[in-house]
Amino acid sequence: MMLELTPLTAVLVIFLMAGVTYLTRIGGVLILAQLNIGPRTERFIQAMSGSALVAIVAPVAAAGDSGARLALLATLLVMLLTRKALLAIAAGIMTAALWRLFF
Known part of the structure; x- marks a missing residue:
């Protein structure tokens, strides 16, 4: 249809x-x-979300240019320092944009 x-x-x-x-x-x-899930199943579910994120990010890190790698590094650092995902994503986007603007 x-x-x-x-x-x-x-x-x-x-x-x-x-x-x-x-x-x-x-x-x-x-x-x-x-x-009613047990602690083992709960750990599996929590680990799976991290694995999905790594599966998305790893190809970008491997195939990306310097701007992409620098953006991933900035995102990682901001996330580790602040534990705020939105702020980390914004830092990564800004880093990639500025890198591509100037280089």
Whole structure:
């Protein structure tokens, strides 16, 4: 089924996708809230989120230019010093932008 692309259908598709995204996120929380998980399973879940992050960041570090590597380093340092993810992400973005502006 093909929809004609109009402003209304574009907005409807965006809201539909947002709803599906929200349901998948909240669904996992609601399902896990009903389960009684042990400490071993909890450690596995916590380690998995770190593994997913490394799987995303490692290719950038390996294939990226100097600006990307410097941005990753800045992000890491700010995260270690402040423990604030948003601030660390902002530092990484600013570092990459400034590096590319001047070099």
